Amino acid sequence: xxxxxxxxxxxxxxxxxxxxxxxxxxxxxxxxxxxxxxxxxxxxxxxxxxxxxxxxxxxxxxxxxxxxxxxxxxxxxxxxxxxxxxxxxxxxxxxxxxxxxxxxxxxxxxxxxxxxxxxxxxxxxxxxxxxxxxxxxxxxxxxxxxxxxxxxxxxxxxxxxxxxxxxxxxxxxxxxxxxxxxxxxxxxxxxxxxxxxxxxxxxxxxxxxxxxxxxxxxxxxxxxxxxxxxxxxxxxxxxxxxxxxxxxxxxxxxxxxxxxxxxxxxxxxxxxxxxxxxxxxxxxxxxxxxxxxxxxxxxxxxxxxxxxxxxxxxxxxxxxxxxxxxxxxxxxxxxxxxxxxxxxxxxxxxxxxxxxxxxxxxxxxxxxxxxxxxxxxxxxxxxxxxxxxxxxxxxxxxxxxxxxxxxxxxxxxxxxxxxxxxxxxxxxxxxxxxxxxxxxxxxxxxxxxxxxxxxxxxxxxxxxxxxxxxxxxxxxx
Numbered sequence: 520x521x522x523x524x525x526x527x528x529x530x531x532x533x534x535x536x537x538x539x540x541x542x543x544x545x546x547x548x549x550x551x552x553x554x555x556x557x558x559x560x561x562x563x564x565x566x567x568x569x570x571x572x573x574x575x576x577x578x579x580x581x582x583x584x585x586x587x588x589x590x591x592x593x594x595x596x597x598x599x600x601x602x603x604x605x606x607x608x609x610x611x612x613x614x615x616x617x618x619x620x621x622x623x624x625x626x627x628x629x630x631x632x633x634x635x636x637x638x639x640x641x642x643x644x645x646x647x648x649x650x651x652x653x654x655x656x657x658x659x660x661x662x663x664x665x666x667x668x669x670x671x672x673x674x675x676x677x678x679x680x681x682x683x684x685x686x687x688x689x690x691x692x693x694x695x696x697x698x699x700x701x702x703x704x705x706x707x708x709x710x711x712x713x714x715x716x717x718x719x720x721x722x723x724x725x726x727x728x729x730x731x732x733x734x735x736x737x738x739x740x741x742x743x744x745x746x747x748x749x750x751x752x753x754x755x756x757x758x759x760x761x762x763x764x765x766x767x768x769x770x771x772x773x774x775x776x777x778x779x780x781x782x783x784x785x786x787x788x789x790x791x792x793x794x795x796x797x798x799x800x801x802x803x804x805x806x807x808x809x810x811x812x813x814x815x816x817x818x819x820x821x822x823x824x825x826x827x828x829x830x831x832x833x834x835x836x837x838x839x840x841x842x843x844x845x846x847x848x849x850x851x852x853x854x855x856x857x858x859x860x861x862x863x864x865x866x867x868x869x870x871x872x873x874x875x876x877x878x879x880x881x882x883x884x885x886x887x888x889x890x891x892x893x894x895x896x897x898x899x900x901x902x903x904x905x906x907x908x909x910x911x912x913x914x915x916x917x918x919x920x921x922x923x924x925x926x927x928x929x930x931x932x933x934x935x936x937x938x939x940x941x942x943x944x945x946x947x948x949x950x951x952x953x954x955x956x957x958x959x960x961x962x963x964x965x966x967x968x969x970x971x972x973x974x975x976x977x978x979x980x981x982x983x984x985x986x987x988x989x990x991x992x993x994x995x996x
Contacts, residue, residue: 570687573623574601577661577685581605586669596702599695600624600687603661604703607668611677611994618682618710618953619986620942621660621717622689625653632970639972647976654974655960656967660716661685663979667987677994682707686942689717692901693941700945710953712915712993713946714986718959719936721804723978726923726985729957730796731833731935732943734868734905736878737841740765740885743894745858754856759891761845761860768895769862771884773838778821780836780866784880787869789834793907796933797833801825803932811963833935836872839865864897867937870905878902906943908955915954918992922985956989958982 574593581591588608595601603623609615628639637643639652664683671678684707688695700707720727742761749758773780780786801808801824808828809820820828831837842863847853868877878899889895911919923931943957960978961967 570600570624574603574687577603577623581661581665584665584669586665587672589665594699594703596695596698599698602687602695602699603683603685604706605661605665605681605683605685606706607678607681607683609678609680610672611679613679613994615679615994616682616708616710617679617712617714617990617993618684618707618946619660619664619714619716620684620686620946621657621664621715622686623658623661624687624690625658626656626690626968628652629970634971637971639970648973649976650971650973652972653967654972655965655979656972657689657717657959659960659974659979663716663983663986664714667983667990670984670987671991676991678990679712679994680708681990682710689941692903693945696942697945700949710950712989713943713950713953713955714989715940715943715955715957716959716982716986717940718957719934719938719961720959720978720982721800721932721934721962722807723962723975725803725927725929726919726931726982727958728908728919728931728933729936729959730793730908730933731870732906732940732957733833733870733935733937734872734874734877734903734944735901735939736866736868736874736881736899736903737901738864738878738881738897738899739842739844739861740768740864741844741859741861741894741896741898742768743859744891745856748855748858751854751856758856759893761857761893764890764893764895765860765862767890768885769838772881778837780838782836782877782880782884785836785866785868785872785877787834787871789830789869790907793834793935794830797829797935798826800932800934801829804829807963813964829934832937834869836869836877837867837937839867841865867939868905870907870935872905874902874904903939903941904944905939906947908957909947912954914992914996915956915989918989918996919956921992922988925988926981926984956986958985 578591578593581589586607590606592604593601594604630639633639637650641651643650661683664681668678668681686693686696686699718727718729742765744759744761744764769775772782805825808825812820814820821831823831840862844861845857845859864881866877866881868874882897882899885897886895919931923929940957943955946953947955960975960982962975962978965975966972
């Protein structure tokens, strides 16, 4: 299997200006288009047409790959983002199903923040990396899934019935996906194995399996103290500043010196097995845990050992401030005591904490006893719980170990991820007996959601080969 996926090259489609990665599969060239357009939600979908273009590109590529028995459909429910559904019949004779998942939608480009020689919508290939928006998150997924299946077919290897689901709403919380899963329930069936290609990797040297995902709750904290702004010379010292009030409120939730979240209901007990996996991962990664981040000169990470930092990222709550309102741009700021300040709060949650409950705890704490009688509101906008992987069956644990040795010549590693994949929690509830392989190519400095994002091509090739290896073992278990 390792020899099948022999190399990548880069090309550019003149029609859609997409970034392409060509994989030579035993003389069958598959053009892997890394879509760089971001459309987050059905409203924009109806006005700019970018997602339709992206979907058409995926479908046309898939039709030309020679995957035996492939049935392909773009499913469109009224008022919702489209979903690409692919099905490849069973060749192992076991009446079994594998579900492979990915998404095609992207985060906003943040064009102005990219390095001068890079651009979210212009392909740049250097040092084995392809730069552009959304290649690793998660534009490569359908190409890796179908290429893995085709690789097995080319070698005469067997595989179970494979269902590939590529959604177009993940970056907005997968709010459309439950409707599609219900709509397609009979066609999907009951998979015994779920392969998700939307996760991360600690390094590019071995196969990484995600053992847990954090949840997230997002909301807006709004503090109003005046009906309108006032001259700061006249009002300051008498009227409390709304920014100072919001600082007081945030201190109820987070220790500003350490970043520790102070609300007990947002914490959980961490299983010993997950702690041991974090210790093992910390031993492998070492300083890479902190060195992958672009700190300014002289700055550094939170204090703690490598193990502690991994636990912070995977099994502890953490608060980020992702947006602000009520503050003018610096060039427009005057000597005015403003009437209000609002902040967007993004609270990452441990995998086993219920997100809606956590959101309600935050709301109650932030809104109680407003300082100075200010008008304080916390509006919950999103609450998605995390996920913990079930224990791997012996056959799968051995298959993963062998796949990593065969494709990377190094043992595999487990780690939790600090981000969220809403679909996993949904599938865990719907298919409680299924086994899960959650993997991906989002490694050090790949910077998904941020500027200068890239996909590591050699890692992508090896992960694709590893997926083929695991599908082969699944069919022959």
